[in-house]
Amino acid sequence: xxxxxxxxxxxxxxxxxxxxxxxxxxxxxxxxxxxxxxxxxxxxxxxxxxxxxxxxxxxxxxxxxxxxxxxxxxxxxxxxxxxxxxxxxxxxxxxxxxxxxxxxxxxxxxxxxxxxxxxxxxxxxxxxxxxxxxxxxxxxxxxxxxxxxxxxxxxxxxxxxxxxxxxxxxxxxxxxxxxxxxxxxxxxxxxxxxxxxxxxxxxxxxxxxxxxxxxxxxxxxxxxxxxxxxxxxxxxxxxxxxxxxxxxxxxxxxxxxxxxxxxxxxxxxxxxxxxxxxxxxxxxxxxxxxxxxxxxxxxxxxxxxxxxxxxxxxxxxxxxxxxxxxxxxxxxxxxxxxxxxxxxxxx
Amino acid sequence: xxxxxxxxxxxxxxxxxxxxxxxxxxxxxxxxxxxxxxxxxxxxxxxxxxxxxxxxxxxxxxxxxxxxxxxxxxxxxxxxxxxxxxxxxxxxxxxxxxxxxxxxxxxxxxxxxxxxxxxxxxxxxxxxxxxxxxxxxxxxxxxxxxxxxxxxxxxxxxxxxxxxxxxxxxxxxxxxxxxxxxxxxxxxxxxxxxxxxxxxxxxxxxxxxxxxxxxxxxxxxxxxxxxxxxxxxxxxxxxxxxxxxxxxxxxxxxxxxxxxxxxxxxxxxxxxxxxxxxxxxxxxxxxxxxxxxxxxxxxxxxxxxxxxxxxxxxxxxxxxxxxxxxxxxxxxxxxxxxxxxxxxxxx
Numbered sequence: 005x006x007x008x009x010x011x012x013x014x015x016x017x018x019x020x021x022x023x024x025x026x027x028x029x030x031x032x033x034x035x036x037x038x039x040x041x042x043x044x045x046x047x048x049x050x051x052x053x054x055x056x057x058x059x060x061x062x063x064x065x066x067x068x069x070x071x072x073x074x075x076x077x078x079x080x081x082x083x084x085x086x087x088x089x090x091x092x093x094x095x096x097x098x099x100x101x102x103x104x105x106x107x108x109x110x111x112x113x114x115x116x117x118x119x120x121x122x123x124x125x126x127x128x129x130x131x132x133x134x135x136x137x138x139x140x141x142x143x144x145x146x147x148x149x150x151x152x153x154x155x156x157x158x159x160x161x162x163x164x165x166x167x168x169x170x171x172x173x174x175x176x177x178x179x180x181x182x183x184x185x186x187x188x189x190x191x192x193x194x195x196x197x198x199x200x201x202x203x204x205x206x207x208x209x210x211x212x213x214x215x216x217x218x219x220x221x222x223x224x225x226x227x228x229x230x231x232x233x234x235x236x237x238x239x240x241x242x243x244x245x246x247x248x249x250x251x252x253x254x255x256x257x258x259x260x261x262x263x264x265x266x267x268x269x270x271x272x273x274x275x276x277x278x279x280x281x282x283x284x285x286x287x288x289x290x291x292x293x294x295x296x297x298x299x300x301x302x303x304x305x306x307x308x309x310x311x312x313x314x315x316x317x318x319x320x321x322x323x324x325x326x327x328x329x330x331x332x333x334x335x336x337x338x339x340x341x342x343x344x345x346x347x348x349x350x351x
Numbered sequence: 352x353x354x355x356x357x358x359x360x361x362x363x364x365x366x367x368x369x370x371x372x373x374x375x376x377x378x379x380x381x382x383x384x385x386x387x388x389x390x391x392x393x394x395x396x397x398x399x400x401x402x403x404x405x406x407x408x409x410x411x412x413x414x415x416x417x418x419x420x421x422x423x424x425x426x427x428x429x430x431x432x433x434x435x436x437x438x439x440x441x442x443x444x445x446x447x448x449x450x451x452x453x454x455x456x457x458x459x460x461x462x463x464x465x466x467x468x469x470x471x472x473x474x475x476x477x478x479x480x481x482x483x484x485x486x487x488x489x490x491x492x493x494x495x496x497x498x499x500x501x502x503x504x505x506x507x508x509x510x511x512x513x514x515x516x517x518x519x520x521x522x523x524x525x526x527x528x529x530x531x532x533x534x535x536x537x538x539x540x541x542x543x544x545x546x547x548x549x550x551x552x553x554x555x556x557x558x559x560x561x562x563x564x565x566x567x568x569x570x571x572x573x574x575x576x577x578x579x580x581x582x583x584x585x586x587x588x589x590x591x592x593x594x595x596x597x598x599x600x601x602x603x604x605x606x607x608x609x610x611x612x613x614x615x616x617x618x619x620x621x622x623x624x625x626x627x628x629x630x631x632x633x634x635x636x637x638x639x640x641x642x643x644x645x646x647x648x649x650x651x652x653x654x655x656x657x658x659x660x661x662x663x664x665x666x667x668x669x670x671x672x673x674x675x676x677x678x679x680x681x682x683x684x685x686x687x688x689x690x691x692x693x694x695x696x697x698x
Contacts, residue, residue: 006459007459008457008458008459009457009458009459010454010457010458011452011454011456011457011458011461011486012454013458014458016484016485019458019461019484020484022458022462023461023462023465023484026465026469027469027479029478029480030476030478031444031445031476031478033444033445033500034444034445034478034480036480037478037479037480037481038479038480038481038482042481043445043447043480043481045401045444045445045480045498047394047397050394050397054392054401054498056445056447056480056481056496056498057481058447058449058481058482058483058494058496059449059483060449060450060451060483060485060492060494062451062485062486062487062488062492063488064488065451065485065486065487065488066485097378097380097381097392098378098380098381098390098392098403100390100403100405100496102405102406102407102494103407104407104409104412104492105358107357107358107359109358110355110356110357110358111355111356111357111358111360111361111366111369112353112354112355112356114358114366114370115369115370115373118370118373122373122374129377129378130378131376131377131378131381131384132374132384132385133376133381133383133384133385133390133392133403134384134385134389134390134403134404134405135385135405136405136406136407137363137366137367137370138363138407138409138412138413139358139409139412140409140412141409141410141411141412141489141490142488142489142490143488143489145407145409145451145492145494147405147407147449147492147494149403149405149447149496151392151401151403153380
């Protein structure tokens with residue numbers, strides 16, 4: 005009988021790994037394929053390389069148009085791609101935008117979506133150079149590919165962290181996830197209570213983190229200004245836990261992350277409290293933070309510690325020691341990966 | 352009141368034009384944006400440029416899995432992107448592959464799809480360097496972006512045909528469209544007649560053109576070998592009529608295409624006859640041929656005429672003379688563009 009393995013049996017990362025294991029590279033210019041935030045292509049004779057990242061966003065899976073304005077969606081769709089390029093210590097320069105739209109959408113809707121994409125592009129100085137538009141049977145599909153450039157000497161991969169490096173993160177974590185929880189709650193209430201309008205006062209920050217995230221261009225510029233070259237870097241789209249494990253597994257190191265060092269905004273904490281949710285879980289597994297997680301040599305400690313908007317949250321260890329979270333009361337827990345499946349099941 | 356323009360009012364090309372009109376380029380390296388088969392990015396200091404093309408394929412719109420085997424679909428999805436790069440007189444080198452799959456699909460299905468993509472990549476010497484995999488609520492979504500390289504001196508745009516050029520096409524036209532008609536008929540019969548198996552004897556070629564098309568790498572290599580640099584070029588995905596109009600409109604020239612010069616295979620003609628369809632309509636508007644349509648200076652006539660697999664089908668004229676088809680009996684008809692909407696309505 006024919007074998008039929010369900011996708012949930014393998015999970016997102018298992019599927020990618022299984023597909024990637026059968027793919028090899030032939031071109032000498034294909035420097036880095038599957039397995040990082042972006043692929044890397046050699047430019048001829050230059051001291052720069054081309055970066056390529058791509059993201060597919062599907063209605064009902066990645067976004068809910070009930071509460072996600074199209075302009076914001078366009079902005080976010082572009083931002084998540086820029087974030088992948090920054091995560092290689094590169095600069096996004098161009099994108100292609102492909103959209104599939106059902107007849108539920110009108111031209112003005114698509115223009116609104118594009119308004120958001122164009123706003124992100126003008127803010128981050130990126131050109132829209134092409135794409136594809138198509139009818140779709142149901143819902144909205146957005147596929148964006150971003151092309152960036154990176155200096156060959158300062159490119160930051162996932163698999164190059166060294167034992168004894170400091171682990172750093174930009175901004176704060178868990179806010180976008182709490183924003184999502186809030187929007188989901190208000191959507192349910194709106195339906196149950198005769199269309200009562202929600203009051204979002206005091207929750208603007210977590211909503212903004214969900215609906216209008218930014219990519220950390222400023223952090224990349226700050227690191228460059230301070231002559232800090234990360235030994236490894238990744239952007240946080242699936243949550244701190246997953247991304248830390250990506251770096252550690254690929255770099256063959258272990259790590260210790262300290263719970264009390266994880267940066268969390270006041271609104272995030274307050275919302276988690278209101279929802280009676282574990283705040284650390286939101287920060288570890290919430291995802292969609294689009295912050296940068298990176299490692300630097302221990303010798304950089306003094307320099308990094310003075311930089312605003314960057315927190316040192318732990319350090320790498322020998323691989324054999326595993327990847328652990330140290331709680332406030334000194335207990336150790338093993339970090340666990342969360343793909344999309346895990347996240348959806350735990351909701 | 353809010354204006355709501357339906358997408359069908361504008362059509363595919365109208366929508367693209369409307370969106371493109373609001374998009375400008377900022378980066379000096381963004382050589383060519385929306386409006387050709389692929390975008391063009393300058394490489395630093397080199398005599399080559401990077402090409403980027405992207406295609407979004409949606410189940411129920413672009414393919415029907417009732418009769419489209421997943422491996423063939425993967426092959427075709429890759430080929431249509433390679434074709435866009437060849438249409439710039441370039442060489443495809445890398446692709447990213449994003450897929451969205453509902454739980455109707457199992458891991459083995461996705462692997463079969465990838466088998467096809469990998470076969471195309473190994474045949475055309477292209478690397479798979481990245482992508483994105485995601486759950487989807489319904490159906491299968493495939494988004495492929497192709498990165499290619501082109502010599503700055505021999506790149507072929509759409510908007511550079513000159514008045515008095517010869518118009519040439521590779522291979523033959525209308526076969527993929529007739530293959531599609533055949534598959535659609537057999538699908539209906541299969542459902543009506545207790546699952547009777549179709550007999551495809553003598554129709555292998557048109558089926559192959561629909562289910563396993565090839566990109567014309569060989570033609571690009573032939574032109575290079577013969578030192579022929581097309582003055583303009585495009586690949587035929589939407590039909591000869593649409594693509595000729597793209598070249599003429601963007602190059603500000605008119606054209607005369609001669610019906611009796613349009614290359615059509617015997618199986619295509621025989622199938623059109625069986626369906627009682629107008630053969631020229633199939634060749635002009637059928638689409639999915641993935642042949643190359645290009646122009647060369649009139650002085651190339653003798654050289655081009657001797658090349659196997661290339662037909663001279665007409666010539667460009669002054670813009671004011673318009674774009675016309677000359678029928679076998681000498682009548683003139685204006686060529687008309689066909690986007691996806693038109694095609695679907697006329698089926």
